Amino acid sequence: MSERRASTGITVACAQMDPELGDIEGNIDRTERGIREAAARGAELVVLPECASGGWAFADRGESERAAQPLVGGPTITAWQKLSAELGIWVCGGFGESTADGALYNSSVLIAPDGVKSLYRKVHLWNTENLAFDPGDLGYPVVETPFGRVGMLICYDAWIPESFRSLAVRGADLALAPSDWVPNPHQPADMPPLAHIMVTAGAHSNQMYVAASSRFGVERGQEFIGRSAIADHTGWLLATAGDAEEVITASIDPVGSREQRRNDPFNRPLGDRRISQYALGEVETGLA
Amino acid sequence: MSERRASTGITVACAQMDPELGDIEGNIDRTERGIREAAARGAELVVLPECASGGWAFADRGESERAAQPLVGGPTITAWQKLSAELGIWVCGGFGESTADGALYNSSVLIAPDGVKSLYRKVHLWNTENLAFDPGDLGYPVVETPFGRVGMLICYDAWIPESFRSLAVRGADLALAPSDWVPNPHQPADMPPLAHIMVTAGAHSNQMYVAASSRFGVERGQEFIGRSAIADHTGWLLATAGDAEEVITASIDPVGSREQRRNDPFNRPLGDRRISQYALGEVETGLA
Numbered sequence: 001m002s003e004r005r006a007s008t009g010i011t012v013a014c015a016q017m018d019p020e021l022g023d024i025e026g027n028i029d030r031t032e033r034g035i036r037e038a039a040a041r042g043a044e045l046v047v048l049p050e051c052a053s054g055g056w057a058f059a060d061r062g063e064s065e066r067a068a069q070p071l072v073g074g075p076t077i078t079a080w081q082k083l084s085a086e087l088g089i090w091v092c093g094g095f096g097e098s099t100a101d102g103a104l105y106n107s108s109v110l111i112a113p114d115g116v117k118s119l120y121r122k123v124h125l126w127n128t129e130n131l132a133f134d135p136g137d138l139g140y141p142v143v144e145t146p147f148g149r150v151g152m153l154i155c156y157d158a159w160i161p162e163s164f165r166s167l168a169v170r171g172a173d174l175a176l177a178p179s180d181w182v183p184n185p186h187q188p189a190d191m192p193p194l195a196h197i198m199v200t201a202g203a204h205s206n207q208m209y210v211a212a213s214s215r216f217g218v219e220r221g222q223e224f225i226g227r228s229a230i231a232d233h234t235g236w237l238l239a240t241a242g243d244a245e246e247v248i249t250a251s252i253d254p255v256g257s258r259e260q261r262r263n264d265p266f267n268r269p270l271g272d273r274r275i276s277q278y279a280l281g282e283v284e285t286g287l288a
Numbered sequence: 289m290s291e292r293r294a295s296t297g298i299t300v301a302c303a304q305m306d307p308e309l310g311d312i313e314g315n316i317d318r319t320e321r322g323i324r325e326a327a328a329r330g331a332e333l334v335v336l337p338e339c340a341s342g343g344w345a346f347a348d349r350g351e352s353e354r355a356a357q358p359l360v361g362g363p364t365i366t367a368w369q370k371l372s373a374e375l376g377i378w379v380c381g382g383f384g385e386s387t388a389d390g391a392l393y394n395s396s397v398l399i400a401p402d403g404v405k406s407l408y409r410k411v412h413l414w415n416t417e418n419l420a421f422d423p424g425d426l427g428y429p430v431v432e433t434p435f436g437r438v439g440m441l442i443c444y445d446a447w448i449p450e451s452f453r454s455l456a457v458r459g460a461d462l463a464l465a466p467s468d469w470v471p472n473p474h475q476p477a478d479m480p481p482l483a484h485i486m487v488t489a490g491a492h493s494n495q496m497y498v499a500a501s502s503r504f505g506v507e508r509g510q511e512f513i514g515r516s517a518i519a520d521h522t523g524w525l526l527a528t529a530g531d532a533e534e535v536i537t538a539s540i541d542p543v544g545s546r547e548q549r550r551n552d553p554f555n556r557p558l559g560d561r562r563i564s565q566y567a568l569g570e571v572e573t574g575l576a
Contacts, residue, residue, distance in 0.1 A: 123565045127554070139565045149573075159557040161449035161493055162566045171573035185554060186522045192479060194492065194523065201489035204482065205449055234474045235482065266415070266473060269447045270571065277411045277427045278450045280568055283558065285437070285459035 009253035010147045012174075012209075013038035013046040014228040016241045016248070018217035021055030022067050028053075028079045031093060035080070037247045039087040044147065046247075048093030049215040049228075050122075050155050050178040051106065052076075057128070057219040061104065064132035068098035071119055077109060085113045090145070094154060094178035096133075097121065106133045108152045108178045110143065118143045118152065123163065126156035140166040148173035148209075148254030155179040158195070158212070162280075164202035168270050173254030175202070177212035181225045193227050196237060204235025205269045207261045209252050216243045233261050297541035298435045300462075300497075301326035301334040302516040304529045304536070306505035309343030310355050316341075316367045319381060323368070325535045327375040332435065334535075336381030337503040338410075338443050338466040339394065340364075345416070345507040349392065352420035356386035359407055365397060373401045378433070382442060382466035384421075385409065394421045396440045396466045398431065406431045406440065411451065414444035428454040436461035436497075436542030443467035446483070446500070450568075452490035456558050461542030463490070465500035469513050481515050484525060492523025493557045495549045497540050504531045521549050 015034025019027045031048050038046035050056065053076035054067030071077060080091045090112050097107035097119075106122040106129060121136030122129075140163065142151040151167035153175055158164070167175050177199070184194040191197075195214070203210045209232055216226035226243035230250040238250035262271070303322025307315045319336050326334035338344065341364040342355030359365060368379045378400050385395035385407075394410040394417060409424030410417075428451065430439040439455035441463055446452070455463050465487070472482040479485075483502070491498045497520055504514035514531035518538040526538035550559070 123562050124557075124560050126560075135562065136565065140567060156555075156557075156560075159493055159555065160561060161453065161489070162561065162563075162568065165449065166565070166567040169567040169569060169571050171571065184522075186524050188524055191488075191524065194488075197485050197488050197492075197523070200479075200482075200485050201449070205447055205486075234472075235485070236474050236476055236479065267444075267447065269412075269444075272412050272414075272444075273448060273450060274411050274423065275450075275569065277424065277454070279428060279454040279457040280450060281457060281563065283457050283459065 008147065008255035009251060010044040011042045011249050012211045012230060012252055013041065013043035013247050013249045014211055014213035014230060014241065015046055015048055016214060016216060016226050016228045016246045017049060017052065018215055018245065019049065019052050019055050021057060021219055024054055024067065024075055028076055031080065032083060034247055035083050035087065035089065035091060039089045041247065041249055043089060043249055045090040045092070047176050047211045047213040048178060049213050050094035050180040051096060052093045052178065053095035055219060056180050057222050058132035060131055064096055064104055065098060068096035068104055070098055071109065071116065080111050084111045088113050092152065092176045092178065103134045104132065105136055106154060108154055110150060110152065110176065117145065120152035120154065122154040122157060124157050124160050140170060142167060142170040142172045150174045150176060152176045155181065158198040158202055161202065164206045168206035168208055172208055173258065174209040177210060179212050179214040181214040181227060183223055183225055193225060195227060196229055199229050199231050200235040200237065203231040203233060207233045207264070207270045209233055209254050233257060296435065296543035297539060298332040299330045299537050300499045300518060300540055301329065301331035301535050301537045302499055302501035302518060302529065303334055303336055304502060304504060304514050304516045304534045305337060305340070306503055306533065307337065307340050307343050309345060309507055312342055312355065312363055316364055319368065320371060322535055323371050323375065323377065323379060327377045329535065329537055331377060331537055333378040333380070335464050335499045335501040336466060337501050338382035338468040339384060340381045340466065341383035343507060344468050345510050346420035348419055352384055352392055353386060356384035356392055358386055359397065359404065368399050372399045376401050380440065380464045380466065391422045392420065393424055394442060396442055398438060398440065398464065405433065408440035408442065410442040410445060412445050412448050428458060430455060430458040430460045438462045438464060440464045443469065446486040446490055449490065452494045456494035456496055460496055461546065462497040465498060467500050467502040469502040469515060471511055471513055481513060483515060484517055487517050487519050488523040488525065491519040491521060495521045495552070495558045497521055497542050521545060
């Protein structure tokens with residue numbers, strides 16, 4: 001058992017940074033700094049924030065288009081791929097994606113040293129993102145890796161419990177969440193940030209690890225809180241960041257803990273579902 | 289607008305107590321104390337804990353059966369109905385339910401001064417409850433009341449996000465959650481109890497109010513934490529209890545806030561769902 005854990009466990013890192021709107025080259029440098037620090041600290045996987053390639057607060061679709069790039073051959077993905085191969089570290093990061101048919105997505109990519117392994121397109125656009133991006137159309141892909149089955153979600157997706165749940169249903173052990181977390185207007189001072197509550201609830205209810213890398217700083221008046229967080233499968237946080245540039249790390253073992261998670265004698269909120277009893281379609285009356 | 293709020297808003301109360309295993313008459317007295325205090329403090333609706341009629345820690349099905357009662361004509365429901373009519377207060381509480389065909393449910397009831405309005409049977413049994421009860425078979429009913437559309441869930445149901453979601457899909461403005469919250473074995477001292485995290489996440493992601501009444505005390509070695517909580521539709525807690533006998537109250541307006549909740553410019557996690565992108569069936573591989 002301990003041998004198995006030793007062979008499957010990894011160090012995961014979240015590199016928190018402050019990307020600059022439209023500055024593709026400068027942001028490549030910023031992400032490189034985080035990726036190199038994560039690798040130097042022994043991480044096998046590093047998560048970067050949402051829209052780490054070109055910033056977030058686009059005024060319109062023209063602006064987001066100028067900062068976007070294709071998955072294959074784009075400058076940021078190319079740079080991350082090169083660093084991944086050089087350092088032997090997996091890289092997950094958010095980027096503005098343009099496609100050949102003119103679509104624009106708030107996307108994230110999972111890159112292994114030998115190539116791109118997964119692409120996710122943000123399903124739930126938040127606020128003014130609707131002016132800059134098309135809603136994601138790939139659902140919630142999950143891929144096998146040496147450190148477990150991995151899926152992605154982006155920022156506000158974590159507010160909608162179907163995001164974590166869809167990953168869990170598809171077998172994910174670990175959710176990676178590039179994020180640009182903003183302050184909650186009603187946040188009480190004596191409670192954790194709402195983002196941490198969503199991460200803890202999502203990790204616990206789905207018995208999966210979560211690594212969420214957020215940004216800090218201000219863009220066009222929109223403040224970001226940082227506070228990147230890594231949760232284990234109980235939901236509680238193994239590591240958290242402050243509100244400045246920082247790389248946080250945690251030791252996790254998504255593969256080695258599968259048996260324990262499956263047979264948890266205390267709580268089994270994923271296995272205890274009773275699908276026949278639910279109403280999960282369109283809202284039948286009222287609010288939405 | 290203020291007139292509308294004044295006409296639809298209510299004071300909701302949670303009466304936290306320590307029921308005794310198998311002591312039906314004593315527990316009627318305990319709940320009466322909480323109901324009367326809630327009414328005296330101006331509450332139009334009071335929520336009692338899970339299994340407030342006969343306790344929780346049943347060793348086997350024989351024991352839970354001896355403490356159970358039918359919905360119609362059972363001593364506890366009869367007593368609550370009488371108090372509801374006398375005091376003009378709605379009562380929601382948990383009770384062990386027996387049926388004519390020999391089923392046993394961990395149930396909750398919503399009683400108006402003029403009669404029973406809704407019955408819920410706990411969908412997700414936790415731990416040893418599986419020895420004492422049958423799993424609920426009514427899904428998540430929602431009923432119209434003068435203070436909004438109301439549904440119920442019980443304790444561990446809140447750990448499974450489909451519970452809150454099913455209520456929201458059926459149009460609920462307010463979820464009532466009779467609970468017997470237990471300590472989380474991994475609870476960090478510097479974080480809110482996991483139960484509060486689940487209530488906050490459920491209320492926020494579904495833009496609904498939640499009133500959760502928990503018990504305290506120890507039954508057959510099982511500790512309960514109390515910490516009853518009332519959340520508004522942002523998820524943040526309006527009132528919380530400690531770990532002793534206590535009635536907490538909060539002013540809420542589920543009907544008057546519908547427009548505001550529907551058009552929240554900041555977050556609309558219920559309205560922003562994209563059902564076509566989800567995987568919500570049986571787990572496809574792995575954990576469960």
